Every structure is written in structure tokens, then in C-alpha cells.
Amino acid sequence: MYYVFIENNKINGKGECFAEAEGLQCIEISEEIYNNLDHYIWNGSELVINPNYEQEHYEKLKEEQRQNREIAYIAEVDKITNHILRLRDKEQTPEIISEIEELIKERDTKYEEIKARYPYPEEP
Numbered sequence: 001m002y003y004v005f006i007e008n009n010k011i012n013g014k015g016e017c018f019a020e021a022e023g024l025q026c027i028e029i030s031e032e033i034y035n036n037l038d039h040y041i042w043n044g045s046e047l048v049i050n051p052n053y054e055q056e057h058y059e060k061l062k063e064e065q066r067q068n069r070e071i072a073y074i075a076e077v078d079k080i081t082n083h084i085l086r087l088r089d090k091e092q093t094p095e096i097i098s099e100i101e102e103l104i105k106e107r108d109t110k111y112e113e114i115k116a117r118y119p120y121p122e123e124p
Contacts, residue, residue, distance in 0.1 A: 001017075002028065002031055003015060004027050004034070006026075007023055010042060054124035057124075062120050066120075072118065073114060076114065077114070080103055080106055083103055084104065087103070
């Protein structure tokens with residue numbers, strides 16, 4: 001048996017239903033709904049498919065990927081940028097200029113790798 005909990009006219013979790021607490025309603029649901037509960041909303045009397053699910057899911061995934069990219073940029077790209085900046089403070093010998101150019105290429109490659117690692121979802 002699968003159950004969803006309703007509190008204040010909103011889904012408030014899922015699991016086993018032993019006894020209903022005050023203000024908490026326990027509704028039996030199918031395994032399919034249980035496994036895809038984020039697709040549903042409570043309309044006041046029953047669970048119905050959330051008409052905004054696709055857009056909400058897209059926005060959630062996009063934000064997760066944005067955060068993942070930000071963390072990766074800080075951890076991987078910023079250290080290369082800082083190295084470039086330190087080298088730019090030095091006398092610009094041919095060796096230093098060449099090293100800066102190589103680091104810029106490395107940074108650009110790293111940037112593209114991060115974008116590929118954390119792609120944004122397609123819009124619904």
C-alpha cells in the first residue's frame with residue numbers, strides 16, 4: 001500500500017500511514033503515483049496532474065545546473081584566471097606571454113568542459 005499525506009490542502013510527503021494526526025490527511029495512492037508524486041498536486045479533493053509540472057521541473061533542473069556550473073567555475077576556472085592575472089603582473093617576456101596564451105586556451109577548454117558536464121535541460 002502506498003500513501004500520500006495532505007496537510008493544509010497541500011501534499012506534505014509520502015510513506016506508510018499508521019494514524020492520521022490532526023490536520024494531516026492520509027490518502028491511499030497507486031505505486032505509479034507514489035513513484036511520480038512530484039507530477040501531482042492536491043486540488044482540494046483529489047490528486048491531479050500538475051499542469052505546471054513540465055515548466056517547474058525545467059526551472060528546477062536549470063537552476064541545479066546553473067549552481068553546478070558556478071561551483072565548477074569557481075573550483076576549476078577561477079584558479080586558471082588567477083594564474084593568468086599573476087603572470088600579467090610580471091614583466092611580459094616572450095615566455096610569459098606564451099604561458100598566458102596557453103593558460104587562456106586551457107581556461108577556455110575547461111569552461112567548455114564544464115558546460116558539457118552540466119548541460120541545461122531543453123525547454124518544455
